Amino acid sequence: MFEDMIQFGAYDPNVSKQVECLRFCFMHLIQGDLDDVRRDWNTHRIRPSRDAYCPAGVPDELFYLPPPPAEDCMIRDGPPLPVEVMDQLEEPRICDSEDMEQYLIYLCVVHGWCHPPVDINAASELYFNLVNFL
Numbered sequence: 001m002f003e004d005m006i007q008f009g010a011y012d013p014n015v016s017k018q019v020e021c022l023r024f025c026f027m028h029l030i031q032g033d034l035d036d037v038r039r040d041w042n043t044h045r046i047r048p049s050r051d052a053y054c055p056a057g058v059p060d061e062l063f064y065l066p067p068p069p070a071e072d073c074m075i076r077d078g079p080p081l082p083v084e085v086m087d088q089l090e091e092p093r094i095c096d097s098e099d100m101e102q103y104l105i106y107l108c109v110v111h112g113w114c115h116p117p118v119d120i121n122a123a124s125e126l127y128f129n130l131v132n133f134l
Helices: 004-007 016-041 059-064 083-088 098-111 119-130
Strands: none
Touching: 016 098, 016 119, 098 119
């Protein structure tokens, strides 16, 4: 879909404001799909294999309750991160620029546009509405 938007001239990946707008409109949907894939992957069973180096089982269970001898390698009660590192951590943002994100949210509120969009059609419509103000 994004390639079609590029071909029709509706989106230029070299224009940072359009990239920010696209991320603002579609990121929640993309993240939701990624979460679904992760959830599905982590509940399927990995079959045992004679030549495999990893154990068989369900990925989430293998991670949280590893079988021996992997459980001996787990770090338990590790030291906390240094204050210098903790001070550099930032909450993830949809847009690189906080000002741009606030502006796009403002436009959604003023015009009554739904954010985050509930489906790909709503996200496309929101993008085309917002990009006109950039």
